[in-house]
């Protein structure tokens with residue numbers, strides 16, 4: 001099937017300018033397979049994007065039972081018709097010839113084709129065996145930010161109340177654990193304060209460690225359209241690279257890796273020093289300002305300049321931009337969440353908004369962004385180990401309330417300690433405490449830190465591993481049972497984007513072969529295991545997506561993420577709808593916290609808070625005495641340097657991240673010819689000054705070695721601050737000639753060969769963005785051009 005490719009070179013498309021406070025004009029993007037005209041499409045089926053957290057609404061074009069293209073939905077609040085390159089092209093991957101079509105089971109060391117009764121039979125037999133001999137703690141689930149709400153909720157119920165295991169987490173731990181934690185620390189509960197519509201109204205937009213141009217491409221189109229319209233916003237970009245965002249920024253700060261807290265403390269210092277604060281807002285809606293003032297008092301721009309290696313004058317300019325804005329929108333993402341002092345840094349952005357009174361009004365908001373398309377649902381449904389509905393596991397009333405919803409005894413829900421985080425689950429598997437690990441819709445053999453260790457854990461004799469995926473991924477190769485899953489376009493469910501907009505995604509075509517929706521797989525397991533409630537009824541008492549959604553609505557009712565006013569039918573309307581959506585707010589809610597942080601009350605909050613340096617829980621007594629009336633919490637933090645700091649042997653700082661053309665471990669985008677061609681292989685980005693100093697040229701083959709491991713790639717020169725190396729983490733091994741990881745001790749292709757296991761003590765999110773590294777030339781480039789396409793360099 002051929003499709004047009006013009007949006008590879010022009011990822012953001014043409015401009016539709018608009019002025020401050022105006023409505024973003026519609027622009028409908030579409031892509032149909034060559035030779036298929038609109039008239040030949042049999043049906044357009046409603047969905048939204050599953051390749052980032054933007055939630056861009058679209059329809060799938062179906063012809064003769066196959067997907068033949070997509071078009072944006074003009075009526076949707078999120079994208080108003082626009083689509084980005086991954087969404088325009090990656091639907092082709094659904095039809096890949098190497099999709100899994102039958103379950104596989106391991107026989108004599110090899111994975112062989114099997115059938116569903118055999119595969120499920122094995123999983124059930126091993127579950128019973130381990131639970132019987134070792135208790136529920138022997139079973140762990142590692143899930144995703146890419147399934148549907150109905151699937152997470154079902155998984156959370158069966159894992160928590162069915163099996164009773166505390167070991168349940170999502171790859172959201174790698175992704176938005178810090179977003180969730182920063183919101184909990186500042187507002188008492190998870191829940192995005194801002195709205196994408198704030199882009200329409202803001203007079204200043206600050207992007208903290210967020211390369212939105214490549215990772216939430218459609219909202220960048222919105223920002224670009226504002227920049228071309230009347231009264232454009234000023235832009236602040238905090239990123240060590242000269243990203244497309246930095247190129248358009250009014251002020252660009254490119255700090256040393258791992259110094260975000262120092263920089264933010266200086267920005268806060270300046271805002272306080274100039275009296276750019278909002279004393280009335282602070283008094284009415286917050287607690288903790290005095291402690292912040294004390295903390296940042298010595299943090300002058302000059303002090304931060306020495307730590308972050310950025311000019312003090314530029315910090316002052318940035319502070320002026322933040323401090324004098326009338327409508328300030330900030331977004332935060334992985335340059336903070338995966339860096340040193342992740343939660344502490346993200347919380348300082350919340351502090352900026354709290355002291356400036358920049359919340360809950362059009363244009364004034366914080367977006368602690370999500371990355372994955374359905375990460376919000378992993379969190380709210382409790383598939384990240386938290387209790388569903390943002391309930392507080394330390395509050396017995398919340399546990400009792402959940403037990404009431406599930407009709408189980410409170411003691412049936414494990415809640416005597418914090419949720420087991422992903423890296424801890426893998427450690428328990430390494431130690432042999434966890435004996436069965438069920439991995440759904442994630443590829444840890446590429447995406448977790450220290451891959452040599454992850455491979456050795458997954459290949460351990462005593463660990464029974466289930467992998468539920470579309471393809472035989474690097475992870476699936478280690479499994480004892482592989483379950484073929486249906487995906488986007490092949491199953492029905494809902495999901496929620498980074499600004500709380502809920503979309504319905506409907507089944508357009510049949511899945512290949514015997515592949516089944518993840519919901520059906522979890523339901524099948526629950527039924528075979530015979531999980532019961534306390535009266536002997538079915539614990540998981542639904543059998544279809546819409547019924548699961550109705551069950552979730554009851555669980556969410558009265559909590560911050562209240563879905564009780566939503567139905568599938570309502571979601572078939574012109575636009576997605578933002579939660580909370582209730583009888584009182586039937587059209588949803590655009591912004592949270594305009595009238596104060598309602599969910600921060602001690603009786604309602606999701607957490608009693610943690611120490612921002614150590615992650616130690618502060619406890620109910622601390623919380624009640626600090627915040628008796630339930631206001632937003634201003635939480636200061638001192639700067640602490642990263643653990644892994646450059647030295648003579650490792651003079652560079654290595655960071656990792658994304659390109660516009662690929663999604664994660666490329667299981668879909670690597671199977672999409674237009675995207676694969678745009679970025680075919682891993683590269684190492686180095687500053688021009690460093691390359692000149694070392695006599696290195698574009699395309700030279702180099703090894704990047706850290707204290708953890710090594711990777712090999714070709715150099716791209718420029719657009720990054722001196723001393724920093726950037727490597728995209730998308731490239732694993734499934735499409736290499738060998739098809740599997742290199743021999744121990746040989747440099748790999750995956751960035752995570754070189755990333756050690758270090759995590760933020762507060763959110764437990766791994767630190768993928770700060771390692772000390774050495775660079776070695778392996779082979780000179782011979783007449784090579786740039787390895788791959790640099791997005792937007794043609795027209796920006």
Ligand SMILES: Nc1nc2c(c(=O)[nH]1)N[C@H]1C(S)=C(S)[C@@H](COP(=O)(O)OP(=O)(O)OC[C@H]3O[C@@H](n4cnc5c(=O)[nH]c(N)nc54)[C@H](O)[C@@H]3O)O[C@H]1N2
Pocket residue numbers: 051052053086175208209210211212214215216238239240241243255256257258259260333334335336339340370371372373655656657658659660661662663664726769770
């Ligand atoms: N094209 C594409 N889009 C995606 C995805 C994808 O794989 N591909 N994945 C989705 C997901 S799950 C996520 S989580 C998001 C991630 O979206 P982003 O967070 O925007 O993407 P990253 O490239 O991981 O990191 C963002 C920036 O952080 C900067 N950075 C690195 N270290 C530091 C530091 O110490 N301080 C500061 N201030 N900045 C630093 C990097 O230079 C990089 O430009 O993207 C989502 N969208």
Ligand SMILES: Nc1nc2c(c(=O)[nH]1)N[C@H]1C(S)=C(S)[C@@H](COP(=O)(O)OP(=O)(O)OC[C@H]3O[C@@H](n4cnc5c(=O)[nH]c(N)nc54)[C@H](O)[C@@H]3O)O[C@H]1N2
Pocket residue numbers: 145146147171174175176334338371372440441442443444446447448468469470471473485486487488518656657658663664665666667668729751752755768
């Ligand atoms: N070094 C480094 N490492 C990182 C990051 C980084 O910036 N640097 N970023 C981290 C972040 S933010 C993230 S989100 C993770 C992402 O890491 P992963 O979650 O491991 O990456 P994906 O490739 O998205 O894996 C999703 C898997 O689910 C499968 N899948 C897709 N749809 C479905 C479905 O409907 N059902 C089922 N059962 N399977 C499905 C896909 O084929 C794929 O194998 O990586 C993290 N790792």
Ligand SMILES: [Mo]
Pocket residue numbers: 174175176371372
């Ligand atoms: Mo992510």
